[in-house]
Amino acid sequence: MPSLIDIRRRIRSVKNTQQITKAMKMVSASKLRRAQERVIAGRPYASLLGQMLGNVAAAASGDDRVAENPLLAVREEKRILLVLVTADKGLAGAFNSNLIKGAQQFLAEHAAAEVTLETVGRKGRDFFRKRGARIGGEYLYLAAKPQYADTAAIARKAMDLIGSREIDAVYILFNEFKSASSQKLTLKRVLPVALPEKQAPTDYIYEQPPAEMLGALLPKYVEVEFYRALVESTASEHAARMMAMEAATSNASEMIDKLTLYMNRVRQASITKEIIEVVSGAAAAE
Secondary structure (H helix, E strand, O other): OOOHHHHHHHHHHHHHHHHHHHHHHHHHHHHHHHHHHHHHHHHHHHHHHHHHHHHHHHHOOOOHHHOOOOOOOOOOOOEEEEEEEOOOOOOOOOHHHHHHHHHHHHHHHOOOOEEEEEEEOHHHHHHHHHOOOOEEEEEOOOOOOOOHHHHHHHHHHHHHHHHOOOOOEEEEEEEEEEEOOEEEEEEEEEEOOOOOOOOOOOOOOOOOOHHHHHHHHHHHHHHHHHHHHHHHHHHHHHHHHHHHHHHHHHHHHHHHHHHHHHHHHHHHHHHHHHHHHHHHHHHHHO
């Protein structure tokens, strides 16, 4: 049976840990609010850009130059680029492990193809580097302050690889933010761009031929998709960490209660033993 000193030391240690997890929860909640604002502000822009792209594509559907655009060229997926967006830090529940499992499943499903990883975040980079996976590039600490220029550089690299026919398709694997308690693992093919089905074009007045406008819109659309993936993943990371720290704080409270009850029982047993010894000694003296 542990002594009272050991139990008190254990309770003090758990209380210190509880203070840390509570502070981390508060920090993540503050960061989540700002990240959620970025997600909410960016979704309408991405949605409207997709609608505009579909309208321009419908207007340019009769132009032969559309089929010549390398960002629209659909080829057999023999060489694939997978952009994996994970976190740079842990203590976020199953956030990183779900992404890594999703990437492993993707690699297993495309075993016949040559898959190259572009890792955004330290956790995914470290995991696949130790296992000898093919990593074409690594980008760390982008989620701390998501910048459009950083993700645009990754998008341009992917578009250059598509244009030079070094790869045939580009996928992004990330966690899409749903709510503070829910994140959805999302795998999206970004390149070649899948244009919407043919629809009645909006009555735009085009100063340039629609095919030229489509060629200008496609790179912007790809860049926005990369930025959106990073922003969604950042918000999901803070939400997952906040929930994980809340659960850890709650578990620490339960452990403190159990240890306190156990300490009281040990102390009561010790007092009872001392009383018995005193009474037994007095009885023997008589």
